[in-house]
Amino acid sequence: MKRLDPFLPFLGVIGLIAVWYVAVWNKIVDPVLLPSPTEAAIALWKGMNGGKLGIDFIQTVHRTVVSIAIAAVIAIPLGIFLGSSEKLYRSVEFVIDFFRSTPASAMFPLFLVLFGVGDKAKISVAAFGAMLVILFNVAYGVMNARKTRLLAAKVMGASRLRVLSDVMLLESLPQTFVGLRNGVSLALVIIVVAEMFIGSQDGLGHRVFEAQQLFNMPDMYAAIFAAGALGYGLNLLFLLIERRFVHWSGK
Amino acid sequence: MNADAALRTSSTGAVAPVEPVVVTRPHVTIRGLSKRFDKAVIYDKFDLDIPRGKLVSVFGPNGCGKSTLINMIAGLIPMDEGQVLFDGMLLSDIKFGYVFQNYREALFPWLRAFDNIAYPLKLMHVPKAERRARVEKLVARLGVKLDLNRYPYEMSGGQQQLISIMRALVVEPEILFLDEPFSALDYEMTLFMREQLQRLFIETRTTTVLVSHDLEEAVYLADHVLLLSRHPALVADFVLYDAPRPRSDATLSDDEFVRVKAHCLEVFQREVRRA
Ligand SMILES: Nc1ncnc2c1ncn2[C@@H]1O[C@H](COP(=O)(O)OP(=O)(O)OP(=O)(O)O)[C@@H](O)[C@H]1O
Ligand SMILES: [Mg+2]
Numbered sequence: 001m002k003r004l005d006p007f008l009p010f011l012g013v014i015g016l017i018a019v020w021y022v023a024v025w026n027k028i029v030d031p032v033l034l035p036s037p038t039e040a041a042i043a044l045w046k047g048m049n050g051g052k053l054g055i056d057f058i059q060t061v062h063r064t065v066v067s068i069a070i071a072a073v074i075a076i077p078l079g080i081f082l083g084s085s086e087k088l089y090r091s092v093e094f095v096i097d098f099f100r101s102t103p104a105s106a107m108f109p110l111f112l113v114l115f116g117v118g119d120k121a122k123i124s125v126a127a128f129g130a131m132l133v134i135l136f137n138v139a140y141g142v143m144n145a146r147k148t149r150l151l152a153a154k155v156m157g158a159s160r161l162r163v164l165s166d167v168m169l170l171e172s173l174p175q176t177f178v179g180l181r182n183g184v185s186l187a188l189v190i191i192v193v194a195e196m197f198i199g200s201q202d203g204l205g206h207r208v209f210e211a212q213q214l215f216n217m218p219d220m221y222a223a224i225f226a227a228g229a230l231g232y233g234l235n236l237l238f239l240l241i242e243r244r245f246v247h248w249s250g251k
Numbered sequence: 252m253n254a255d256a257a258l259r260t261s262s263t264g265a266v267a268p269v270e271p272v273v274v275t276r277p278h279v280t281i282r283g284l285s286k287r288f289d290k291a292v293i294y295d296k297f298d299l300d301i302p303r304g305k306l307v308s309v310f311g312p313n314g315c316g317k318s319t320l321i322n323m324i325a326g327l328i329p330m331d332e333g334q335v336l337f338d339g340m341l342l343s344d345i346k347f348g349y350v351f352q353n354y355r356e357a358l359f360p361w362l363r364a365f366d367n368i369a370y371p372l373k374l375m376h377v378p379k380a381e382r383r384a385r386v387e388k389l390v391a392r393l394g395v396k397l398d399l400n401r402y403p404y405e406m407s408g409g410q411q412q413l414i415s416i417m418r419a420l421v422v423e424p425e426i427l428f429l430d431e432p433f434s435a436l437d438y439e440m441t442l443f444m445r446e447q448l449q450r451l452f453i454e455t456r457t458t459t460v461l462v463s464h465d466l467e468e469a470v471y472l473a474d475h476v477l478l479l480s481r482h483p484a485l486v487a488d489f490v491l492y493d494a495p496r497p498r499s500d501a502t503l504s505d506d507e508f509v510r511v512k513a514h515c516l517e518v519f520q521r522e523v524r525r526a
Contacts, residue, residue: 149357155327246361
């Protein structure tokens, strides 16, 4: 039975497709609203191979990657700085938590005023949201660094700066990756939503929205699956990077 | 001055009629050490001499301040008052090693065992080639057979603690502090590690202060057993145990060992009852 274990995840997928087919064949859902899995798959294949969907996909990837990169470049050093002093972090904690709890979509109008209707506004809202998530995780990672490990470095004669770079930084890496993964998921959500509504010409959000407006359901499902695959893939990518570079995590 | 630490600091009838030991200046002199946590007075004008090249075991009731003592000597926590001198020098002027009880949290899991051991040398800006040479020299000297390319989490508890001890020794410290280094290990590993520590000590003769909650271990490894009392901690006794090294299982049933251990237990129980 053990040999079948790697195939277990596929059971759910097969089950979902089967239910879908059954629903289509028995016309449980209006066929206009729910095309068959085959139609959706063909739309996905065609769209990704030289169709508009491929271009939109790349646009969304590009925006998400740029926003997460900006977020990481700002949040990681800032998180280490804030986390290295508990007092400092406590004094800004409320502000961070407040904006972290504010729905990023509520910030769209503000960013539109600041950056105009182009890519800049979308990317900066997503970067803003992701930044707070990463910042919070990095700061906590640094603050929760094992006291014994810090003492060990100190007792061996490490300077404050050395303790920070040799111990705190590495201690916070597992938590930093948690932040990066959550951050990238959030950035993707924000980007896709922004692509739907803020006068967009491309991107997966735009594709979903346009397909819906044109009542082209196979295209809409194709775009949804492309977005899902993107989200899943990004998460997986970060997990793989984490396994590679934070080999001690959880050990 | 301070001809014999054992005599000077003993407050109650010392056991062994102290043989004329070679008169050397004590390595560490602790004078007027005071420490309180909030209202609890842990140390009040505490004096102690630690002899050079000897292994001193610290034993006493729970919470009497054993860890606090070596942490203050090693500069991990500040003292309220008093002075600790090493050959008349301050802590900042000497090299010392400290081994934590919790090896899991004391080692760096992102570094291989080898780099963990070499880390203090890196802090001292020793060039890479020399770091390698010095770690290898230490390994050869201790006769350690371990794959140092592994990460700490790939090793057993005893192996990890051995790595921490080597990390403390690699700088060739003048003094070594160990706070219950074996108490997180299982019994078999503890016995093995005691032997390792004894061999290390015979090999290096580094002045060593070992906190132990196991009286047998404390006496077995010690040249002197420092027995502490509680609230505030005083030297209840400073017992000499000078059985020749290497000591072995046979030592444990030796008359002198049994007598010293019984004496320590008596002092300990008196102190526990008093509190
Ligand atoms: N940071 C601290 N704040 C307040 N009280 C403390 C602190 N550290 C230690 N104490 C108290 O000081 C006393 C001595 O503590 P210490 O850890 O030195 O004892 P110990 O002899 O090492 O005990 P154990 O046998 O449990 O290891 C204890 O009563 C403890 O509760
Ligand atoms: Mg203790």
